[in-house]
Amino acid sequence: MDIQRQPVKNRRRFLYLAAAIVAVVATTVGLSRLKPAAPSVELGTLWMDTVRKGPMVREVRGPGTLVPEQIRWISAVTPGRVDRVLVQPGVMVDENTLLLELSNPDVQIQSLQAQRELTAAEAELISLKTNLEAQRLTQVGVVATAKSAYREAQRKAKADSDLVAQNLISTAEAGRSGDQAEEMTARMEIEDRRLAILTDNMKEQLDVQQAQVERLRAIAAFQRRQVESMVVRAGASGVLQELPMQVGQWAISGATLAKVVRPEKLKAVLRIPETQAPDVTVGQAAAIDTRNGIVKGHVVRMDPASQNGTVTVDVTLDGTLPKGARPDLSVDGTIEIERLSDVLHVGRPAYGQANSTVGIFRMVPGSDEAERVQVGLGRSSVNTIEVLRGLNEGDVVILSDMSRWDAVDRVRVK
Secondary structure, X not given: OOXXXXXXXXXXXXXXXXXXXXXXXXXXXXXXXXXXXXXXXXXXXXXXXXXXXXXXXXXXXXXXXXXXXXXXXXXXXXOEEEXXXXXXXXXXXXXXXXXXXXXXXXXXHHHHHHHHHHHHHHHHHHHHHHHXXXXXXXXXXXXXXXXXXXXXXXXXXXXXXXXXHOOOOOHHHHHHHHXXXXXXXXXHHHHHHHHHHHHHHHHHHHHHHHHHHHHHHHHHHHHHHHHHHOEEEOOOOEEEEEXXXXXXXXXXXXXXXXXXEOOOOEEEEEEEEOOOHHHOOOOOEEEEEOOOOEEEEEEEEEEEEEXXXXXXXXXXXXXXXXXXXXXXXXXXXXXXXXXXXXXXXXXXXXXXXXXXXXXXXXXXXXXXXXXXXXXXXXXXXXXEEEEEEOOOOOOEEEOOOOHHHOOOOEEEEO
C-alpha cells in the first residue's frame, strides 16, 4: 500500500519559525549584555588640565586690608563739650597741631580749688617753719643761760673748796656751793636735751608739712593737665584719618576724639581659611596684590584664635607701596608655604581636598570619552594639588564639578 508523505512546504515553514525564534533570543541576550550609552558633556563647559611632574609651589591665599602699623588713638581725658573743630580728616598733622577744643566749667573749678589748697598749704609750711625756728632760737637762748649759770656755779664751788681748805668759810657753805654746781650741771644737760628734741621734732614737722605740700602740688598739676587736655593736639606726625566729633557734642571721658596714622608705613592683615592656616608660619614670604601692583612682604604674626572660619595673619610689607595704597584698602595676599622639587601634580579640582581620595574623570587616550578613576591627593596649593596615585604624567583630567554624573563611570566629551 502507498505511505502518505508530509508536504515539504510545511517543513520549511517550521524551520523558518525556529530560526526566527533563535535569532530573537540571541538578539535579546546580546542587547541585555550591552553597556548603556555614555552621556555627553559639552567640552566648552569643562575645565581640564594635564598631569605634570616637576617643581610645585605650595601657597595659600586670602583677602585682607591694608592697616597702618602705627596708629595713635586720641581719647578724651576729661568730659567736655566740643567748642571748636580746627582740622578735618585727611590733612597732614604733626604732634603740636591743634585738632579741637573742649570746655567744662567743673574741671576748671576743680583746678582752681586745687591751686587754692596748694597755696594755703605752702603758706602754712612757711608759718610752721617760722614758728619752729623761733622756738629753736628761744631754746638756744635758754641753753646759753643754763651754761652760763653752770660755769658760774662751777667757779663758785671751786673757790669755796679752796676757802674751806684755808678755814676761811664753813664746810656747810662750801657744800651748798657744790650742790648748786650739780644742780646747774643737771639743768644744763636737760636744756641741751630739750634743744636736741626740739631740733629733731622741727625737722619731722617740716617734712610732714612739706609732703602735704607736694601732694597738693601733684593734685594741682593733675588738675591743670586736665584743663590743658581740653585743648586737643595730634601728639604725633601723620594723617588725620578720623575725627568723629562735631561742634556742640558732649564727649565723655575715654571717648575717641581722633585717629592719626602713618600712611607710609602699612601692613596687610589677611584672612586665611582655617583649613589652610596650620601650614602658615612666621617669616614665610608673601605677595600682596593691591590692584595697582604687587608688593613683597613676609608674615610677622598669626592670630591664635579662629573667627568665622578664618585666621588673621599680619604681613609686613618690604617693598615700596604703589600709588593709591592707603589704609583700609582691600587687597589679596598669597603666602608661599614651601617649594616641592619633583612631584606629580595637577590643577586643583573643584571638589578635591588635600590628603583625600576622590573620583576624577580621565580622558581615554585616542577617544572622546572620559572614565572615572580613583585618585589619591596629597599636599595642596591655591591652584594645584599633589597626585599620590591613580594618575600618570601626561594624563588629561576633568577638574570641573562632575557631581551630576556620579551615577556613571564614563562620559563622552563633544
